[in-house]
Amino acid sequence: MARYRGDVEAVKALVRETEVHRDVYIDEEVFALEMEHVFGNTWVYVGHDSQVADPGDYFGTTIGTQPVLMVRHSDGTVKVLHNRCPHKGTRITTETYGNTGKFFRCPYHAWSFKTDGSLLAIPLREGYDNTGLEQSHAARGMSAVRHVHNYRGFVFAKLNDTGPGFDEFFGESLSSFDNLIDRSPVGKLEVAGGVLRYMHDCNWKMLVENQTDTCHPMIAHASSAGTAIDVWKNAPPGAKKPMAVEIFAPFMSSYEFFEKMGIKVWPNGHGYTGVHHSIHSDYSAIPGYFEKMVEAYGEERAKAILGENRHNTVYFPNLMIKGPIQLIRVFKPLAADKTLVESWTFRLVGAPDVLLERTLVYNRLINAPTSVVGHDDLEMYERAHEGLHVDANQWVNIQRLYDPSEGPDATAVTNGTTEWQMRNQFRAWSKFMTMSM
Amino acid sequence: MARYRGDVEAVKALVRETEVHRDVYIDEEVFALEMEHVFGNTWVYVGHDSQVADPGDYFGTTIGTQPVLMVRHSDGTVKVLHNRCPHKGTRITTETYGNTGKFFRCPYHAWSFKTDGSLLAIPLREGYDNTGLEQSHAARGMSAVRHVHNYRGFVFAKLNDTGPGFDEFFGESLSSFDNLIDRSPVGKLEVAGGVLRYMHDCNWKMLVENQTDTCHPMIAHASSAGTAIDVWKNAPPGAKKPMAVEIFAPFMSSYEFFEKMGIKVWPNGHGYTGVHHSIHSDYSAIPGYFEKMVEAYGEERAKAILGENRHNTVYFPNLMIKGPIQLIRVFKPLAADKTLVESWTFRLVGAPDVLLERTLVYNRLINAPTSVVGHDDLEMYERAHEGLHVDANQWVNIQRLYDPSEGPDATAVTNGTTEWQMRNQFRAWSKFMTMSM
Amino acid sequence: MARYRGDVEAVKALVRETEVHRDVYIDEEVFALEMEHVFGNTWVYVGHDSQVADPGDYFGTTIGTQPVLMVRHSDGTVKVLHNRCPHKGTRITTETYGNTGKFFRCPYHAWSFKTDGSLLAIPLREGYDNTGLEQSHAARGMSAVRHVHNYRGFVFAKLNDTGPGFDEFFGESLSSFDNLIDRSPVGKLEVAGGVLRYMHDCNWKMLVENQTDTCHPMIAHASSAGTAIDVWKNAPPGAKKPMAVEIFAPFMSSYEFFEKMGIKVWPNGHGYTGVHHSIHSDYSAIPGYFEKMVEAYGEERAKAILGENRHNTVYFPNLMIKGPIQLIRVFKPLAADKTLVESWTFRLVGAPDVLLERTLVYNRLINAPTSVVGHDDLEMYERAHEGLHVDANQWVNIQRLYDPSEGPDATAVTNGTTEWQMRNQFRAWSKFMTMSM
Amino acid sequence: MTRPTDQDLIDFVIRETRLIDQHRFEEWLDLFADDGIYWMPLEWGQTDPRLTASLMYEDKLLLKIRVERLKGNRTFSQKPKSRCHHLLQTPQIEKRDESANQYVTWTPMHYVETRLDRQDIFAAWATHTLAVIDGGLKIKLKRVDVVNCDAAFGNIQLFM
Amino acid sequence: MTRPTDQDLIDFVIRETRLIDQHRFEEWLDLFADDGIYWMPLEWGQTDPRLTASLMYEDKLLLKIRVERLKGNRTFSQKPKSRCHHLLQTPQIEKRDESANQYVTWTPMHYVETRLDRQDIFAAWATHTLAVIDGGLKIKLKRVDVVNCDAAFGNIQLFM
Amino acid sequence: MTRPTDQDLIDFVIRETRLIDQHRFEEWLDLFADDGIYWMPLEWGQTDPRLTASLMYEDKLLLKIRVERLKGNRTFSQKPKSRCHHLLQTPQIEKRDESANQYVTWTPMHYVETRLDRQDIFAAWATHTLAVIDGGLKIKLKRVDVVNCDAAFGNIQLFM
Ligand code: FES
Ligand code: FES
Ligand code: FES
Numbered sequence A, B, C: 001m002a003r004y005r006g007d008v009e010a011v012k013a014l015v016r017e018t019e020v021h022r023d024v025y026i027d028e029e030v031f032a033l034e035m036e037h038v039f040g041n042t043w044v045y046v047g048h049d050s051q052v053a054d055p056g057d058y059f060g061t062t063i064g065t066q067p068v069l070m071v072r073h074s075d076g077t078v079k080v081l082h083n084r085c086p087h088k089g090t091r092i093t094t095e096t097y098g099n100t101g102k103f104f105r106c107p108y109h110a111w112s113f114k115t116d117g118s119l120l121a122i123p124l125r126e127g128y129d130n131t132g133l134e135q136s137h138a139a140r141g142m143s144a145v146r147h148v149h150n151y152r153g154f155v156f157a158k159l160n161d162t163g164p165g166f167d168e169f170f171g172e173s174l175s176s177f178d179n180l181i182d183r184s185p186v187g188k189l190e191v192a193g194g195v196l197r198y199m200h201d202c203n204w205k206m207l208v209e210n211q212t213d214t215c216h217p218m219i220a221h222a223s224s225a226g227t228a229i230d231v232w233k234n235a236p237p238g239a240k241k242p243m244a245v246e247i248f249a250p251f252m253s254s255y256e257f258f259e260k261m262g263i264k265v266w267p268n269g270h271g272y273t274g275v276h277h278s279i280h281s282d283y284s285a286i287p288g289y290f291e292k293m294v295e296a297y298g299e300e301r302a303k304a305i306l307g308e309n310r311h312n313t314v315y316f317p318n319l320m321i322k323g324p325i326q327l328i329r330v331f332k333p334l335a336a337d338k339t340l341v342e343s344w345t346f347r348l349v350g351a352p353d354v355l356l357e358r359t360l361v362y363n364r365l366i367n368a369p370t371s372v373v374g375h376d377d378l379e380m381y382e383r384a385h386e387g388l389h390v391d392a393n394q395w396v397n398i399q400r401l402y403d404p405s406e407g408p409d410a411t412a413v414t415n416g417t418t419e420w421q422m423r424n425q426f427r428a429w430s431k432f433m434t435m436s437m
Numbered sequence D, E, F: 001m002t003r004p005t006d007q008d009l010i011d012f013v014i015r016e017t018r019l020i021d022q023h024r025f026e027e028w029l030d031l032f033a034d035d036g037i038y039w040m041p042l043e044w045g046q047t048d049p050r051l052t053a054s055l056m057y058e059d060k061l062l063l064k065i066r067v068e069r070l071k072g073n074r075t076f077s078q079k080p081k082s083r084c085h086h087l088l089q090t091p092q093i094e095k096r097d098e099s100a101n102q103y104v105t106w107t108p109m110h111y112v113e114t115r116l117d118r119q120d121i122f123a124a125w126a127t128h129t130l131a132v133i134d135g136g137l138k139i140k141l142k143r144v145d146v147v148n149c150d151a152a153f154g155n156i157q158l159f160m
């Protein structure tokens, strides 16, 4: 029965200052409302424009659970279209990548559409004369998403007319994107290496929260990272530490390390870990890269860019990016208890290949369905998804380092073990969930 | 939450003159209501009486989602019983075919029932003395469907007492059955060859609409029929065109061909394509068949019968028959997003075997889960079922050659590319859906 | 839509004196209410304390659909805890058996809990200073079930505060447990041999009712037990009848045998078959066992204990025990249409191994997913679950030997073929279902 | 080759399925004799391909149409493409009749067909009737009996 | 036969499972020695069939009851009938002890059981202990270890 | 051994997968050459392991970390433990280059991984590149191509 639809108070009651009700994670009705409101009123990441380099190039993906096509229009701009024919609803293309030329053609009855979605032609068009087709939904062609913004290559879309503008929504949180992009001597990224797709039988928000959960690595990842350290101990003296160990080892850093790392929160649910340093700080230098950066930016600026070692930056609702290792993770909601995690990697145009190689090693070791670190985390998520069905305690605790004065939509830097960023996300969740109810 | 149950206005609003709301296809509550109303108030095809030739013969099937048994009663009439024991609800038989002799016996506690469903015996009957069994639901035995009609071998049933009588419901649309049956020199059909069962992950109505969708073959089937034509082009000169090519080729006929073919609509959602000619018109003659027909009917009548080349006749809600090729397709609704298509073939009693052979070739090439033509269509249905989840446009368009004056329950012949028959079906859908609400 | 939640009248209307509505078996909302009320207000079997012999030993199971841990606390008592971390909801352990030592430790962030569930420690505890953690749900640790009773080794729990006390709930029905336990010369049982887990695609109550359904064996099990008898007929003369045949044969006993066996009903839905004799009466004696019993209890008492041959004792809602063969079956509800049957076997401490061997033969032949007797029954349940979807008759009949005067919560012994115990269960179902609504 | 060894027959069957899994369909088609037939019965133990329905009963022309279609640019049910995988129990020689130039093998197998994130698995027995033609083995008849041949299936788009 | 070759042992195992798939259950039963046992452990690596539960631990009498039951006219769980399919990795010879007349093979396999539109797949290892009796191989013990032997299963009605 | 026979190669591959199924991971690890690699491509027909993502591309150090982890007391994703099962089509010899000391086998297989009541099945082709080292065969490269390598998977915790 409907317990939440249209009941703003009931939805608001799900999120308290320091506790969140389990229905937020396991209730299918709440999930449906999230798709309409949270994923409708916010700017959701769609893709990177290097995926659609040339006119007619398209990339098929989803916004929340809505199938869309990101396409390079003939005018060079990037459009986001709903992947649905206005005639009978047929998905126009099921392929992830392709080039459709000057127009899309529906495979069922060959209606065609310009790459901005507008209706181009219908076979036997005269069959619609004097039928009032102009007033029909069909006349609109493939519905285009009206609110699209391309930020230095990263394409976002907002499905509803409600919700803040792009700049208001992200504000200074875009600095993490800037740092990622500036790491290219020419300030340009390319999606490269392929995407890892990892299915999780749990709610999407568990993954988002985990991105700034700095109290779990030394416990949950002792099995993988801890073992890596132990095994490496037996390496012959003087052996060069491999990338893999460099990547694994910092997961076992002390509580103190994570406390000092710092967490920054921003309005609208964004925030990041690793303000002062991070698990990425001590990677060994890639020969020739720094030189290229100095060439491009001058020494001071180059040092500033590379000195930033932000760990995980979370963009509400479902994106996480890692500047220093050039990868992003998209947490795609499929159902209250099903989430597809896509981990995408980038080439820094103008930088040595070895950077991409390291990025791929990281992605493989940490984010693959075959990754031991992934196994550690997924086990926790799936156990939590199970455990939340316990009726005796229906609340999830997000209280660590809570301060009644912290308030909503603050900008602040604080102790790296705080759960403030989780609270920050849920305050944003409440706001966008109820904004258009 | 209930958005449609008991809300006639909401249900009516789903169907407009030229557009249909997507909930009609993807909403499970609408589906449940369809099972109660559309499949309750109409005459639904159950089976052919040649499947239950002798007393005690039964055939297990479903009406909508209701499991029933079609059985030959001791008095020679065909009964339709709900396949359920009145004691604990046990399905009486799970086999599709069998002969139960003089009575059905439940496998759980051996209650037995006459082949008209009435309670015959209970072991230790005295255990029910003075318990008021007579007033119980159980005393009624296996509930028999009250409204059953056997039209020249084709058995239909109506589950509810509401809804029109058999003749009123079908009216002159029965002429397509007549033509199918008359094609037997002795006016008799037999189910033969076996049934092809093809699972579709889409709504059942997409398939029904497709039966009169004459604008899709040249597009959607270019891959199969088009390729067949191309490959045949390389055949050695003078090679006899095989049945398969004769069957495939017409799918690639021009728009003009389909326009001229004509579509006829009848009241209550019935109608057919191929009024003047059809894709079946040019099959080569079967040696000896015409002679037999002349013998039986005289030349003029024989010519008249064989001159009819109706393509697809749709009987609302979920049956399609093809007279010229002697097969029928039943679109069995399993869920809003699941449909089982059964394709049944018939032997024309008294006609040469080669006709059945051709019928089976047709069925195999067009209606099997291994059929390339089937692959073309199912791909479209499944894409549409996906696409309909797009919120930005929630309407399916059925506007082609719409004429505001066409009105409900008309009888008319019109351009073969019209979507009138689809509109006709949805007007009937609205009517029967709300009739008993 | 909600048709039952919060509507006591609607729920009451599901159960009549002699008929039960099918929604009781197939409706998911009714199932959800059962989990809250029927499995919340009654004493549900959790496990046997021999499964957690030593402090720190735990056994993971479920009460209804609630995951719990039965654990031996440091003070030697048995506790039942909800298997859920109060921090993020993580299931504390997924293993069925283990020893956790002095405390449980959550694998996600290492919060730890005493074996009575109370919160022991949190890493970086100071992170919660002045956050009001004391007032949070988390402060309560792993929620312990408040109502737990250990009856001579058998551990029961009641989740809600509503509902009767242990003694009131079971009353004299505990005599079946006593007889089972007394069959050990030292009055002690041990879980032994391993558990058979058998998945059923049907409602859990169908299985519970079947336990006292004495009119089905000679019909439904003719295929297995009947065949066993036939095959044994061809055994060489004088061949010793194997255990297996001794176990199979009585299933084919006559109606008269079952009528005379007698059924006893107790308040709150409990009852048993085999008051005067049962299918277990004629098992051949195990050498040395009787002597041990006489030694322990004296001849008269030993005879009395072994003279009891209760067949199936049903404890409402979902337990059945068989004293003479030392096994119990737990019918675990997973969904309205999914039930996991666990069949557990016991060693009579101090008795010859051969008894356990026979118990295991019985369990394997009757209760395994590979058991022919099991196949007979499951076929009936699954057919019934299918058949109950028939709308034309929505009632299950439980009328055999109904007497209007029998009334609720009676204690009585009656004809062994009555369905009174089924009525008794449904009266209890109604009572506990609505008790806390 | 005039008298294939048992190993020749086994290798042939393994190669036949491997070509399918590698999407080398033209080469696969060449393994069929000009009058070769691919038969997938609908009925358990089916004997008659003519007046009883089959899932497939195709001569080389029909198989060629399939192969061409799979390459086609407007074959939307193959956008994106399906993939498949055969796992064979070692083929067993059922019959060697050199005088009749007929060799029959029997091969239990699993067939996996996958597209996008969907994977279907089929259990079947393949029976190959082979002959030596122009010095090489050719398929006169490939019969595939699926264990649940009469079950309701979704698309089966490639070749078992 | 007095000393079976390795190939004899392999052929025997393959034939044994093939008979099941062909529903030739009496012939199959004849492959068992009079004191032959079919054992399907419940426990991973189980050693004791007596005081530890098994899914099956059946002598010829019990197997015979199953075979007769499958033919029975009132065997409702077999109306309609189940079908099954074995896929074997080539059996491996684990032991040849001619003096003790004991031959042991090890065979990874998949077993598919299907009925109506339902299909279940099981992964297992079969271990056959064979002996030569009256000049022919017979089964002393067929042990089937299912990889998830302790999982919750629905009906398993035929023979792995 | 200096020149392995074809049967040696086949036996090696079968033993390799059997060790995994028996959870004898240290012995399994010993089958790899010191510079041996285990590769599971992410891309259909992938050629580059370096600048294209893979599911696994692991040297002996990384494999050793996995093996140690599986034994670990705080490896919660293995509480309870997973089990697995390999079913192999008889490995086929793709290449014998004795001068280069390189032997390549090709093996279609099914891999089942199970934990609690969940069972997943994967269809793949294993390609083993072997060499004789210190008189014994060792793995230089084990490549596992899963038929739906680019599908969305849940946990794959053991070894295909
Ligand atoms: S559905 Fe797209 S053109 Fe008809
Ligand atoms: S259920 Fe049919 S006789 Fe009892
Ligand atoms: S979830 Fe248990 S300690 Fe955090």
Ligand SMILES: [Fe+3]
Binding pocket: A210, A216, A217, A220, A221, A377
């Ligand atoms: Fe983590």
Ligand SMILES: [Fe+3]
Binding pocket: B210, B216, B217, B220, B221, B377
């Ligand atoms: Fe079509």
Ligand SMILES: [Fe+3]
Binding pocket: C210, C216, C217, C220, C221, C377
């Ligand atoms: Fe029973």
